Amino acid sequence: MRRAAESCDRSLTSDLADIEGLAYYLYRSAARPGLNAEDLQLILSSARRRNQSLGLTGCLHHEDGLFFQWLEGPADGLREVVALLEADERHQDLLVLDQGALQHRRFQDWRMRFSDRDRASLMDWFAGSDSSTVHRGDYVGGVVAFMMSVTV
């Protein structure tokens, strides 16, 4: 069985710098302590506004104080948003899980789909799967497979 991360059509470089077409960026971060529902709504509304104007799509999952986000779209726009994300103090400890060139969008209908533990749990998904949370490739593939399995 092909894992989701392996099916991301990667370019030779995993960096976003040299990509001209579609690209993706997957990361995990920790929500700033005290971040509340209102803060989250502000993040989502400005994210969706900018994503719409740059042609970006993707999903954001929030669980146990962690964010997991998949962003995809034209590499130029993606680089612009990644720079904003990296400077955003509403989250910290941003860890890039994967990035690269992409052939086809995975979340084309979503300016930024949002899910949380009430909708679906990544931890429960891992507990019920064969994917390891220890091996990086498995972990990244598991996160992507989970995101693609969520119905909102």
Ligand SMILES: Cc1cc2nc3c(=O)[nH]c(=O)nc-3n(C[C@H](O)[C@H](O)[C@H](O)COP(=O)(O)O)c2cc1C
């Ligand atoms: C967890 C998280 C996810 C975010 N996702 C996006 C996003 O998908 N697109 C986006 O433009 N900004 C996103 N942002 C917000 C940016 O970091 C930045 O604050 C925002 O784009 C600034 O836009 P504004 O000047 O319209 O408020 C996110 C922020 C956080 C904390």
